[in-house]
Amino acid sequence: MKPAPLHDRIRRDVEARIMSGAWEAGRRLPTEQALMAEYACSRMTVNKALSALVGFGMIERRRRAGSFVAAPTVHRAVVEIPDVAAEIESRGNSHGLDLLRHVEREATADDCRRLLIAGGPVLDLACLHRAGLRPFALERRLINLTLVPAARTVNFARESPGRWLLEHVPWTDATHRISATIAGPDAALLGVAAEAPCLTIERWTWRTRERLTYVRQTYSGDHALLSVG
Amino acid sequence: MKPAPLHDRIRRDVEARIMSGAWEAGRRLPTEQALMAEYACSRMTVNKALSALVGFGMIERRRRAGSFVAAPTVHRAVVEIPDVAAEIESRGNSHGLDLLRHVEREATADDCRRLLIAGGPVLDLACLHRAGLRPFALERRLINLTLVPAARTVNFARESPGRWLLEHVPWTDATHRISATIAGPDAALLGVAAEAPCLTIERWTWRTRERLTYVRQTYSGDHALLSVG
DNA sequence: AAATATTTGTACGTATGTATA
DNA sequence: TTATACATACGTACAAATATT
Numbered sequence: 001m002k003p004a005p006l007h008d009r010i011r012r013d014v015e016a017r018i019m020s021g022a023w024e025a026g027r028r029l030p031t032e033q034a035l036m037a038e039y040a041c042s043r044m045t046v047n048k049a050l051s052a053l054v055g056f057g058m059i060e061r062r063r064r065a066g067s068f069v070a071a072p073t074v075h076r077a078v079v080e081i082p083d084v085a086a087e088i089e090s091r092g093n094s095h096g097l098d099l100l101r102h103v104e105r106e107a108t109a110d111d112c113r114r115l116l117i118a119g120g121p122v123l124d125l126a127c128l129h130r131a132g133l134r135p136f137a138l139e140r141r142l143i144n145l146t147l148v149p150a151a152r153t154v155n156f157a158r159e160s161p162g163r164w165l166l167e168h169v170p171w172t173d174a175t176h177r178i179s180a181t182i183a184g185p186d187a188a189l190l191g192v193a194a195e196a197p198c199l200t201i202e203r204w205t206w207r208t209r210e211r212l213t214y215v216r217q218t219y220s221g222d223h224a225l226l227s228v229g
Numbered sequence: 230m231k232p233a234p235l236h237d238r239i240r241r242d243v244e245a246r247i248m249s250g251a252w253e254a255g256r257r258l259p260t261e262q263a264l265m266a267e268y269a270c271s272r273m274t275v276n277k278a279l280s281a282l283v284g285f286g287m288i289e290r291r292r293r294a295g296s297f298v299a300a301p302t303v304h305r306a307v308v309e310i311p312d313v314a315a316e317i318e319s320r321g322n323s324h325g326l327d328l329l330r331h332v333e334r335e336a337t338a339d340d341c342r343r344l345l346i347a348g349g350p351v352l353d354l355a356c357l358h359r360a361g362l363r364p365f366a367l368e369r370r371l372i373n374l375t376l377v378p379a380a381r382t383v384n385f386a387r388e389s390p391g392r393w394l395l396e397h398v399p400w401t402d403a404t405h406r407i408s409a410t411i412a413g414p415d416a417a418l419l420g421v422a423a424e425a426p427c428l429t430i431e432r433w434t435w436r437t438r439e440r441l442t443y444v445r446q447t448y449s450g451d452h453a454l455l456s457v458g
Numbered sequence: 459a460a461a462t463a464t465t466t467g468t469a470c471g472t473a474t475g476t477a478t479a
Numbered sequence: 480t481t482a483t484a485c486a487t488a489c490g491t492a493c494a495a496a497t498a499t500t
Contacts, residue, residue, distance in 0.1 A: 260483090260484065260485090261484070261485070262483095262484080276485080276486085279485095290484090290485065291484085291485075292484060292485045292486070293484050294483090294484075294485085295483090295484065296484090296485085
């Protein structure tokens, strides 16, 4: 067992005192000088430990004033939204894909709004992901072909659009919208009742200023998102 | 306009080259030595910039081997789940609270399972959050009174349980489950049709090994979660 | 209102350890 | 085995912000 680095030990010590409630929100931490003395180390080492805590949002630091335990954060859930194909496979099922629509066209007004573009060619895809034979999720996707011309040459009947994009197209930002919808007209495809509640995830993916793709995935059954970390 | 710190500039430069796709996943970054030369600075400064990128999960570093652009991550959505009262107020509505149940009891088998405890006193709450007069969310909550005895003395008819807990009880971890449910028996309280799809969030909150509280919130209407950051 | 002292922020240079291609 | 590249940590210095006097 190798000893943890000193800056890690200091960080964890401070972290533990905050987490236990011993040091409440707003409480002032010992100064770097004090911690130097306590741990008999240099200021850089203390600084590294405390800087890490700033990164985690656990403390705030102000010159001259000191370091303070940050106010308790609002709850944040980090949910992983893997490519549907990967998700199905990670559950031990085989991934099946039915390509329902594959249309290249000039962007309609609707496409322009979704992709935040003025015009240009887009690819309009719809597909049903199956876990084995069972319908798993319905996916509707728009791809901005101006930014991703290579998407024209891909056989999306064989390769999951999400997976291909993830592996081939770098993106900088994504925003998500998670909601509950009623299966409605998609019920037959999803193999559920028309009134069945479905989890729906929408994602807009960006590269710097421009939208690469918009996707809306509707999950059949009682699919749930679990937070990680 | 003050100039950004040098380590920030270096970090952002590297970040930009990764984000633009110029440096693809797996590609080796220049060594610290090379970056020192490029920016005419010390190794500590370069190290600080690259360490920050490790924190963001954008690069990986291996001794002797070098620094590498990390594989494209699966999509992650960070969703903020504020206390319901705060959420309603942030929308400019007044928060109303109807306390539907407030029971202190020894933990039932069901409570024990939800809170992962062997027994002991628990508080069982149910309340309806209103935005003005309109039903907004139905909340059912279990509080582990062994860990949070102070909850006995709070008037939850006046103070939102979530807000009180957030402000008074330090926690270390929380896991969430987000799903779509049908309003069903809660339809009347939520003021929606029985077949209305509802977004449901469950949260288990921990302090170190022990569960502090379990809460299940069912939102009326077409409430959606938006990712941040 | 101004000067001062305190505390963190940034950056330098150096040294040694450690994992590994 | 050895050279490489990152990891940790030392000490120092000055800058910037700000609480206190």
